[in-house]
Amino acid sequence: MTPRRQLAAVVVAAALLGVVVAPSVYGAASDTGDTVAVVEIEGPVTAGLADDVESELAEIRANGSVGAVVLKLDTPGGAPAASERMYKAVQRTSRAMPVIASVQATSASGGYYAMAPADDIYVLPTSVVGSIGLNAPAPAPRAPVAGPSGPDKVGTNEIEGWARQQTLADTFVNAMMAERGEEFDLSRAEVAEADVYLGTEAVENGYADEIGSLTEAVHEAATRAELGDYQVDTRETGPEGRFPILVRTDTQVVAVYATDPGYGEVEPMGLAYVHLGSVPHVDTVAQIAGSDLPAMETGANTTGTAASSAETVAGPNALGSLDGGERA
């Protein structure tokens, strides 16, 4: 046998042996599933947050090393479409592996929407969950505007506006009834009242399943996935920069994308799946963010209460100086 043939024979033998062994190696690498991924869903629900949550959950589903997912939530909700996108992503993930939601301070409205497909919802005793409904200003008639190509291009008919809003609200409520209708101890009409509940009450009326911390949620997820020794991989989400502050006016919620916003950085949300109780009123923000507040002059962060700084009571026009305003 010539040296060249000897070499070829050795290579072929090695390749054949490798092919025989490869499936085992592949399986070992892909099926370990010894990781519990903790996906953070924190802050206002926006398209940027939904982008991250979708991509993280898609990667988790594709990554065989992850055996279970825990959603770590602390959000008052936000944009309807972003809420729906996260709902769909969580729903798809829960079909593939155990998914446990762990609520920190709040998971309301759009946040509740996102976590509803989880197998179980863990809450702390004082977590706030619920607010299943739409926040929106009343459709208001507008004086006609000449120029647009159709009557609904600018403005709308008031009744059509009401119908659209009610459909948007029903979409949310129906989805929650489909996901957790069997757990809810409330009728559909009662759910649609959009109330929020503390964790202790939520486990009684079916808005949550267990009282427990994030650690306990992780352990439950690992147990459901039958993981022995497991590791935790935390996935931060949310866009860097352009992280909005939500504030509410008397009629609607607006997202503010800067601490010293210009007009282009104030975005009326209009229709929103948001829990108003978690969103400060613009007057409150103005009160604690007044430009002549001593703490502000030194550049300190002002997340105190309005009462502690009520000496500077700015009017609504103070919206233009949200220096260091409280983040919703």
Place this chain on the structure above:
Amino acid sequence: MNRLPALAVAFAVTFATVVSGAAVAGLVGGDGAAPAPEIENAHYTDTDLVNDRTPGEATIEMSSDAPTQTVVFDPGVDPSADQPAGPLALLGFGGPEVTARNVRPLANVLLENGHEVRVYTPESSRPAPTAGPSTGGESSPLGEELADADAFVTFRSDYSAAALDDIESFRESGGHLIVATEPSAGFDAPGAAALDGRLGTTSGPGYVYNMAENDLNYQRVYAEPTGDSSLTEGVDRAMFETVTPVGTAAAAGDVIRPIEGSQLSTTRAPTNAPVLARDDGVVVVGDSDFLVPENTQRVDNDVLIGNLADFLVENDRAGSHTAATQVGAPTPTTPAPGETNATQGPSNESTPIPEPQNATSA
């Protein structure tokens, strides 16, 4: 024999390449190309999900053949609110609660039937609300307006004591009134109670809502007549938008009550308290939006508004209208409180109706 190391290296490299490739594929690739079958969400495709957005139509008609009557509207215009719109208006601040659109449907049907409509828009600063009795004998600007009017529609409640005297006198002299209030009035200065006290009307706290059966929003509630009356003739069901319970001193003053399933915001308990009530010449309704154009097109609101127009012109006020066409009569003096009725006497019937300085015609 010196080829053995080379062969061993070749074996090791080939084997390692194949196996490590599989390992990397398993770690990184995993089941990344796993199919993502569509998840059926029937709750998104339910054919009943989309609400009917048809605005509807309205036909507002009067049946009364009463001669020309003068109806004064007080939309509650606050002169001090006449500020240029700032950027915050874009965010929903500001703007009057009652606009011209609120009064148009009712005013239009009156005008179409030959009646006179005036809109009271005070140009001076608004008098401070007070519940006390009038101390002077001077008539209020509103009183001057009402002196030669037959009916009065108001969306406001914080009147001065003098104006309250004039309103009370107007009622006692047979003038018909419609008082439209709102749940939000409960958050204003306590002037509303003074008007209620003069007219014998009441308005409850909170608003009525219905989660089960409503007109596209839980605060757009349906209400139905409790019996036969001229106000509700032809009205099977009306719709009120953010309405507060109302009542009158009359034993059976209720006219329209919310349908079954309605609840009160302050108690979260079922309610059937009236939302429109009548005590002789006074109709009180807990909503000022049921007669905006879009809402006249809902259920039988158009019929109800026509009936309210009839109620306004079918008053017991001594007629000064025919007199208005007569020329040469003396100009009436300003009526003092309690004397409004006297100004409608025969001597004044020939008085042309002066155009008040602080009123505009709708």
